[in-house]
Amino acid sequence: MGTTGNTESEPAWTGLPRGLLRMRRLLLVVWLVPLTLATGLPLGLLVGPGWAAFALLPLALLLWGWPMLGRNWRSWRYAERADDLLISRGVLWREETIVPYGRMQLVEVTSGPVERHFGLASVQLHTAAAATDARIPGLVPAEAERLRDRLTELGEARSAGL
Amino acid sequence: MxxxxxxxxxxxxxxxxxxxxxxxxxxxxxxxxxxxxxxxxxxxxxxxxxxxxxxxxxxxxxxxxxxxxxxxxxxxxxxxxxxxxxxxxxxxxxxxxxxxxxxxxxxxxxxxxxxxxxxxxxxxxxxxxxxxxxxxxxxxxxxxxxxxxxxxxxxxxxxxxxxxxxxxxxxxxxAPVRQLLHVPARVLAVSLVLTGATWGSLAATLVVPPLLWLATHSVWTVLATGLPLLGAAGASSVGRFVGEYDWTVGESPDGFRIDHGLLDRTHETVPPGRVQTVRIVQPLLWRRRGWVRVELDVAGSSNSVLVPVAPREVAESVIARVLPGVTVPATLSRPPRRAGWCVPFWWRGYGLAVTDTVFVSRHGLLRRSLSLVPHAKVQSVRMEQGPWARFKRVADVHVDTGANKTVTARLRDASEAVDLLHGQADRSRTGRREALPDRWMA
Structure with a gap:
């Protein structure tokens, strides 16, 4: 993985590991398949088969969500440049954030129980501005820790006051 | 160690x-x-x-x-x-x-x-x-x-x-203080009379309680709504006059001083290089007189007013002292015409200028507000684009400052926004290198 391949025009982007997509799709299935069954079966058996069509709603959501998660996952990427970190994300609502290393107040690595089960961790950057929304979700823990250490190191080297 | x-x-x-x-x-x-x-x-x-x-x-x-x-x-x-x-x-x-x-x-x-x-x-x-x-x-x-x-x-x-x-x-x-500006009581009073909020709260006080009386005939309801309204009207007119009375801005080697108040006196000192954002606000009714109000953001400070009312040239000369080397740009570039499809009518109020020291963004059509952020104070830069904005090839660029405020250049042409995003990151980096040290006398 290129860390500071810093050509002026196009930075070296890094995507997210596939584990995040797997986790999100699994969560989608885990929530929506039982919901489909829970809507469809009682309505179909007790009220009438026509009413069971309501079960199509969660099913449609599932079928629509599957590729959407893939699109969203593909859109997330980040790049470590010489002086700042770039994060780009979103398909319909696109957002691109640049945080200079010298501005970082603290770097956080978090991992919830579900994330931990899938061997994933998020890195969150905090600057003095609360509006700075610089989060990279779903990294492999080793990469998250490498990123944290590197960001902290660069942040110290380039540290500036407010 | x-x-x-x-x-x-x-x-x-x-x-x-x-x-x-x-x-x-x-x-x-x-x-x-x-x-x-x-x-x-x-x-x-x-x-x-x-x-x-x-x-x-x-x-x-x-x-x-x-x-x-x-x-x-x-x-x-x-x-x-x-x-x-x-x-x-x-x-x-x-x-x-x-x-x-x-x-x-x-x-x-x-x-x-x-x-x-x-x-x-x-x-x-x-x-x-x-x-x-x-x-x-x-x-x-x-x-x-x-x-x-x-x-x-x-x-x-x-x-x-x-x-x-x-x-x-x-x-x-x-440290010795040199006075930069003093707001006369008469000007302050006139400026408050020309503020919409004063009249709005006063009108609400005069209209709402009688209407409630007609509707309910209950003294308690009228009192319960009338008294807070009266309080709000008082706070926005008399309260502001009392608080902003005898407003003096001075300059000293320790930074600039803001002294004000008729009953409660406040003396604030802001050391050099602490100002994150300066805003020039001009309500509609002040435009003919050429008055403006200058607000500032300092991280961790509750006060946000630098000059309650002053003619534009005077205000700009104060800003030049507060943010050394900064001149307020005279002309700003508007968003492209197609931005009108995203924000009808009001798109004309938006404007942007980038000089070698500050990022300047304007919004508001009737009540104009111009924000200046020194490049050295930028914490992070973000670009946002929704689906409709993408269809119209425009995007917003947000600049976050340390005082938890975000200054936004709205509806810029998409390719310009990308350049702005990367250019601003570069400018902020070089701007920081030239910034004053925290210990300004060292």
């Missing part, structure tokens, strides 16, 4: 004298128990009435005999257990009777120093001193100090924060 220098510092810190607040302070603290009882009474009036009728004269007297010494003791003890000390690098405040609390405020992180005097404190000849640092609490103010003591302490804190040697810091004394 074992250089002899540091060792000397540690030894030097040992004999730091703990100081106490002014002996008037317990009187203020004695109000706390009274406030608790009053709050309970207001919260639950029925219960209070019932309790009161059951009380006889003797129980009342006994209660008073117990209550007043207890309150006095509480006030005395909190005062007794509050200490502060100034070391070479920090202001330390220790408070708390049962729950101890120690705040160490680093002097090189000072964003502003406020000395305030509420009306009663002026009568008693005392003032409050507060250091604005990021994350500072209301509790971290020193209330109260003797008037003269507060001035001397402020001078000393600023001298130490500026980087003067500790031995000489308290001999440096007050």
């Amino acid at each position: 074992t250089t002899p220098d540091v060792d000397d510092d540690v030894q030097g810190e040992k004999p730091v004298a703990d100081r106490r607040l002014h002996p008037v302070t317990p009187l203020r603290r004695a109000w706390a128990p009274v406030a608790v009882i009053a709050g309970w009474a207001v919260h639950d009036p029925d219960q209070t009435q019932r309790q009161l009728t059951r009380l006889t004269m003797t129980t009342l007297l006994i209660a008073v005999a117990v209550f007043i010494p207890a309150a006095a003791l509480y006030g005395f003890l909190t005062w007794w257990f509050t200490h502060f000390a100034v070391t070479d690098t920090e202001l330390r405040i220790r408070t708390g009777l049962l729950f101890r609390r120690t705040a160490h405020i680093r002097l090189d992180r000072i964003q502003a120093v406020d000395v305030t005097q509420p009306l009663l404190a002026r009568v008693a000849g005392v003032s409050k001193l507060k250091l604005d640092v990021i994350g500072a609490d209301k509790k971290d103010e020193l209330a109260y100090l003797g008037q003269e003591e507060a001035r001397v302490l402020r001078a000393e804190l600023l001298a130490r924060a500026a980087g003067f040697a500790p031995e000489t810091a308290h001999e440096v004394g007050e």
